[in-house]
Amino acid sequence: MLERLKPQPADAILHLMQAFRDDPRPGRIDLGVGVYKDAAGRTPVMAAVRRAERRIWEEEETKTYTSMAGDAAFLDAMRRMILGRTDGAAIATVGGTGALRQALDLVRGTTPEATVWLSAPTWPNHPALIDHAGLRRAEYRYLDPATGGIDLPGLMEDLGRVAPGDIVLLHGCCHNPTGANPTEEEWGIIAALLERAGAIPLIDLAYQGFGDGVEADAAATRRLAAQLPQAMIAASCSKSFGIYRERAGALLVLGGVRALVQDNLAALNRMTISFPPDHGARVVATILDDPGLNAEWRAELEAIRLGMIRTREALAGALTAACGTDRFAFVARHRGMFSRLGLPPAQVEALRRDHGVYMLGDSRINIAGLRAEDVPRLAEAVAATG
Known part of the structure; x- marks a missing residue:
């Protein structure tokens, strides 16, 4: 072997x-x-993170597993931060990369014939993860090198070939590697195109708060989630909370029968990591659920x-x-x-x-x-x- x-x-x-x-x-x-x-x-370690860790250290009474989906308080806190509401199925993951991997495994298990569309360029790990999952991929034009902005005509032409059930991977904010982001109007055009095509967005949200602010950076994701019948969001806490090595992330899935989707997401965790890591997730939940720590973190x-x-x-x-x-x-x-x-x-x-x-x-x-x-x-x- x-x-x-x-x-x-x-x-x-x-x-x-x-x-x-x-x-x-x-x-x-x-x-x-x-x-x-x-x-x-x-x-650096954020002051709000230090204070949250100190509180956890003083109050935590067990290191037993949470659940296959992860800590419920963490998942609710992530839903509120990203979506402004707490609906949809969700699991805790090993960072944002783990969330992407679980999303692609969900696609492979349900619609293996789907094509996953990527911006050109994109984060190098995106195509690698798709290839490892055994899914087809295609590119859509994204960056206009002449202006440094979005090549909207090229993007629209390429995504015009998207088939129903295809997955379109989008950067929710702070596009990596270009830094170029669609305007509010352009996001509306993209959302309408995906809705007409019957495509499902997979939103990589790794930098919430690094662009125009915590709420503003969630606006495109919230718009897509509200307008389209199905959506997947792979979220990372590494940058927003500075807890890179803790590998805290979440996969949110909207649409379908919530209990059925939740059961399948938990099964994906069971088959890959069994139970997700909890320390980083608990730090995030502690910060987001405490008004004082939340304000300190946001500052x-x-x-x-x-x-x-x-x-x-x-x-x-x-x-x-x-x-x-x-x-x-x-x-x-x-x-x-x-x-x-x-x-x-x-x-x-x-x-x-x-x-x-x-x-x-x-x-x-x-x-x-x-x-x-x-x-x-x-x-x-x-x-x-x-």
């Missing part, structure tokens, strides 16, 4: 991280890592969000000044941790080789990994290699 194992492709982000660590040059800039970092280069998250917007504005201004063009103005309009600068691979390589600037080959950068003092040097490096 083991002699048939094949080498797995190298992970581009992990390879970039190792190259950055091996680079001895002072002042090098790491824009590839996919986690939030503060001005000191740390991924911390808002500071993170506004900090990224200030960095975006500073970088867009610095690139305009250094390059003598406003072609990078879209960086200030984008939201979330990521933007794709639209640089050719040769320039990305020159930035790494000659200036110690590390970004992915498609020129995706992590705005949250950029310190204020590095903004001018990054802009000058882009101008020097362009």
